[in-house]
Amino acid sequence: MDPKDFVSINLQYFQNIITISAALLLLVPTFLEKIFKTHHWRYSAYIAIGGFIVAVLGSVGAQVGLSYITSGYFSAQPSNLEIGKNIAMICQYIMWGGFVIGIIALAIFIFRNIFRE
Numbered sequence: 001m002d003p004k005d006f007v008s009i010n011l012q013y014f015q016n017i018i019t020i021s022a023a024l025l026l027l028v029p030t031f032l033e034k035i036f037k038t039h040h041w042r043y044s045a046y047i048a049i050g051g052f053i054v055a056v057l058g059s060v061g062a063q064v065g066l067s068y069i070t071s072g073y074f075s076a077q078p079s080n081l082e083i084g085k086n087i088a089m090i091c092q093y094i095m096w097g098g099f100v101i102g103i104i105a106l107a108i109f110i111f112r113n114i115f116r117e
Helices: 003-035 042-074 079-114
Strands: none
Touching: 003 042, 003 079, 042 079
């Protein structure tokens, strides 16, 4: 695969994660305010919001890492490739950790409020 295509595909992937996380960041306060009048396990909603914020920040960091990779391909500094790969990999793990925690916490909040006693 051409390096330009690799970076382009990954940038689109990270932008999609940002879009999904931002949409869910708007959805959680809607659940808190409009849908569920009495909130059970409110802290799980706060954890979900934090997880999605971490996912957005991790995705932005991964995009920064990809920009280092791109600058390494077009310059005579091969160290930028390694720095970019490390930044992108670490930030991708952070992004997925935040996203998974956010989804799990949101699911717990929704199920707890739908099936409340």
